[in-house]
Amino acid sequence: MKKHLLGIILILLLLVLGVNLVSANGGPHGGYTATTDACAGCHRTHTAAGPRLLVSNSTHNLCMSCHGSTGTGANTNVDDGIYLASRDDQAGDRNHGGENTDSGGSLLGGGFSHYRGEVTTSAHDMTDDDNSIIAWGNGVDRGERAEITDVEFSCASCHDPHGAGNYRILKERVNGEPISVDLVDESAKDYDTEHWGSGTSDLCAACHAAYHETAGNVGSDSSGQVSGGGFTHRVDMPYHYGENENPETIGFTDAFGVNVRVPLAESGTSDRVVCMTCHLPHGSSATMFGIADGAGVPGETSATDSALLRLDNRAVCEACHQK
Numbered sequence: 520m521k522k523h524l525l526g527i528i529l530i531l532l533l534l535v536l537g538v539n540l541v542s543a544n545g546g547p548h549g550g551y552t553a554t555t556d557a558c559a560g561c562h563r564t565h566t567a568a569g570p571r572l573l574v575s576n577s578t579h580n581l582c583m584s585c586h587g588s589t590g591t592g593a594n595t596n597v598d599d600g601i602y603l604a605s606r607d608d609q610a611g612d613r614n615h616g617g618e619n620t621d622s623g624g625s626l627l628g629g630g631f632s633h634y635r636g637e638v639t640t641s642a643h644d645m646t647d648d649d650n651s652i653i654a655w656g657n658g659v660d661r662g663e664r665a666e667i668t669d670v671e672f673s674c675a676s677c678h679d680p681h682g683a684g685n686y687r688i689l690k691e692r693v694n695g696e697p698i699s700v701d702l703v704d705e706s707a708k709d710y711d712t713e714h715w716g717s718g719t720s721d722l723c724a725a726c727h728a729a730y731h732e733t734a735g736n737v738g739s740d741s742s743g744q745v746s747g748g749g750f751t752h753r754v755d756m757p758y759h760y761g762e763n764e765n766p767e768t769i770g771f772t773d774a775f776g777v778n779v780r781v782p783l784a785e786s787g788t789s790d791r792v793v794c795m796t797c798h799l800p801h802g803s804s805a806t807m808f809g810i811a812d813g814a815g816v817p818g819e820t821s822a823t824d825s826a827l828l829r830l831d832n833r834a835v836c837e838a839c840h841q842k
Contacts (some may be wrong), residue, residue, distance in 0.1 A: 541595065543614050543689070543702055546585075549682020560592075561680070578673040579645045582680075588632070594620075595710060597801055600630020602710045616708035624711035627826070629799030640825040642802025645673050656729030661749060662677070667694045667726050677800075686716040693725040713782035713794050720784075722757050723794040728756070731794075733783065757837070758783055758792050770838040781829055781838045797835040798827040806831050 770780025
């Protein structure tokens with residue numbers, strides 16, 4: 520009995536002293552001590568403006584107060600999809616990624632309102648709070664939508680503001696599904712070099728499970744038709760093209776000197792083609808015209824919806840297949 524009591528006391532002491540597991544904490548997100556000032560940056564006990572005692576009237580607005588286009592306190596401006604080395608937090612000593620990320624560099628996730636200086640043509644909507652938050656392929660067939668578990672879809676639907684053991688403080692459970700994404704740059708953060716950790720596709724699959732098909736030949740073998748009966752591109756497989764196996768990046772320069780290139784998500788390890796190889800999770804400014812400008816098919820791109828694809832006119836296909 521005494522041994523158990525001593526064990527409990529030791530655990531409590533470790534928690535009070537702020538001893539933490541390895542995690543993706545950064546800035547005010549995690550790494551708390553018994554006398555941390557980080558809580559006061561987001562919460563007020565008796566004068567809160569929003570639920571969960573937030574100092575802002577919504578989770579989205581709270582995040583944007585640091586990470587928005589006019590925010591202060593975070594080098595990552597996710598609204599415009601750029602890294603700003605000139606920004607520091609209130610303490611002025613948390614310029615994460617400053618040694619590895621160019622000021623003005625494009626963030627890995629894209630941007631919610633702008634990306635690479637252009638207005639986004641598709642983005643995840645962080646401001647929807649009408650209790651009808653829906654996602655394509657969420658427990659239903661491809662091309663169909665169903666409600667996710669969150670009442671309010673916000674930054675906190677995917678990220679844990681208090682820190683997590685996943686890459687980029689991704690939550691360890693999203694839409695009721697367990698998520699595990701390897702940490703890849705926590706000792707020296709780099710915000711504009713592709714280096715997604717292993718398990719990154721599982722984040723997208725938590726809400727878009729019907730599109731996460733990993734079996735071979737699902738794009739050509741009728742026996743592999745599932746989730747609505749249609750063919751689909753395989754996800755989470757190593758890249759192989761001719762004699763070029765597992766390169767650091769894939770793509771080419773077209774006749775006009777334009778780089779048509781997409782990243783391999785786990786580059787340097789397994790070089791797998793995952794969701795982020797073709798799509799930007801926050802938002803994209805890619806444009807679609809000509810044949811790519813809409814066909815009325817669910818999931819089809821249009822002049823006003825780029826389906827979060829990285830490149831104009833669905834050029835992510837040509838980057839790999841080069842026809």
